Amino acid sequence: MRRAVMLGLAMLALAAPYALAAESQAADAVNPQADFKAFRKYFTERFPKVPLNDFVNGPYSMDAGLRKQWEEIDAFPPYQFAVDKGKEMFATPFADGKTYADCFPDKGIGIRQNYPYFDGKSGEVITLDVALNQCREANGEKPLDYSKDDMAALTAYMAFTSRGKPFDIKIPDDPRALAAYQKGEEYFYTRRGQLNLSCASCHVQNPGGHLRTEVLAPALGIVAALPIYRSEWGGMGTTSRRLTSCNSQVRATPLKPEDEQYRDLEYYLSYMSNGLPISGPGARP
Amino acid sequence: MRRLGMIGLAVIFSIGGFANAALAAPADDFQAALAKAEAANKQAGALKNQWTTTAQELKTAQAAAAAGHYDEAIKDAQHALALAEASIAQAKEQAAVWKQAVVR
Numbered sequence: 001m002r003r004a005v006m007l008g009l010a011m012l013a014l015a016a017p018y019a020l021a022a023e024s025q026a027a028d029a030v031n032p033q034a035d036f037k038a039f040r041k042y043f044t045e046r047f048p049k050v051p052l053n054d055f056v057n058g059p060y061s062m063d064a065g066l067r068k069q070w071e072e073i074d075a076f077p078p079y080q081f082a083v084d085k086g087k088e089m090f091a092t093p094f095a096d097g098k099t100y101a102d103c104f105p106d107k108g109i110g111i112r113q114n115y116p117y118f119d120g121k122s123g124e125v126i127t128l129d130v131a132l133n134q135c136r137e138a139n140g141e142k143p144l145d146y147s148k149d150d151m152a153a154l155t156a157y158m159a160f161t162s163r164g165k166p167f168d169i170k171i172p173d174d175p176r177a178l179a180a181y182q183k184g185e186e187y188f189y190t191r192r193g194q195l196n197l198s199c200a201s202c203h204v205q206n207p208g209g210h211l212r213t214e215v216l217a218p219a220l221g222i223v224a225a226l227p228i229y230r231s232e233w234g235g236m237g238t239t240s241r242r243l244t245s246c247n248s249q250v251r252a253t254p255l256k257p258e259d260e261q262y263r264d265l266e267y268y269l270s271y272m273s274n275g276l277p278i279s280g281p282g283a284r285p
Numbered sequence: 286m287r288r289l290g291m292i293g294l295a296v297i298f299s300i301g302g303f304a305n306a307a308l309a310a311p312a313d314d315f316q317a318a319l320a321k322a323e324a325a326n327k328q329a330g331a332l333k334n335q336w337t338t339t340a341q342e343l344k345t346a347q348a349a350a351a352a353g354h355y356d357e358a359i360k361d362a363q364h365a366l367a368l369a370e371a372s373i374a375q376a377k378e379q380a381a382v383w384k385q386a387v388v389r
Contacts, residue, residue: 034389035387035388038388038389039388042388185387186383189383189384189386189387190379190380190383191375191379191383192334192375192379193336193337194336194337194338194368194371194372196375198383198386200386204386204388248337251336251337251338252334252335252336252337253330253335253336253337253339253340255333261333
């Protein structure tokens, strides 16, 4: 009996390091579903009075005074000119006679919530902006600048047709898709620039706080309002413009618009927003 | 007399040579400092973690050198090197610790 007990203890002692290693490996394993639950719980517990769907309104869900100003501005939305221009561009045929509608499911109407997606063929994340340029190039047109007004107008129109539809970002059972998701998560939490700030520094650790006169938006739902009209810019801005300007603000040299890292970041943040409604195009201070 | 003249010319040429060398030394020192800083900034670029302030300091250094202010230019280049090295250290450290910030 004593020998059996000693043998049992010895076996436990041998197994323990393997169990710890397995636990450590489990902690390192990519688990988007677990991340999603934890992310959601963090924000809803931190801001229990904010209705879940209201997180997509960014700083306006955090500050009552700012919200009142926004509601007044939204009576005459500053992004309307971009939506109108985007609608016209969307309907204008390319030189070969085709239009953007020919490149997208449901003729490109009410589909913004499905972007970005992981493309198994190329092994990369495809954002709506990239998909639009792929459509242009497939039809013999030059690609649009990712940071400029024409791309902002097109994506503003497509977001407008999708308002209220819940994000539905998929991570297929493909190690490359999981890797892209994790790279996006890594980018989000990595400190950068001379100011040594990560996206999370502002949008996870300090939402509702102030950066000079700006109210920081929560990361939950932060991509739902894109593209945005920013009063600071006096015009529309795409996702690329927002990300590159954020980088510059922390004194990090921005990457090229729609760089793989930016697309992975958008993939991660969009997945975290699953179920939340598209609110774009948006207006921000 | 002729010998004195030759000696005088030799002295003048020597002084000229030393003067050229004296002028070339800070310029060479600047180029060396600049090359080090640019190499480090390139390494930071490979890590996709350059800082805007590094690029600005490199430009400042080059402007100072172009104006002939080599002492200032060398200091600026050394500062740019320090910024670049800090950005490299940041990238390496963050690659190891970013997971600690993740909401779990």
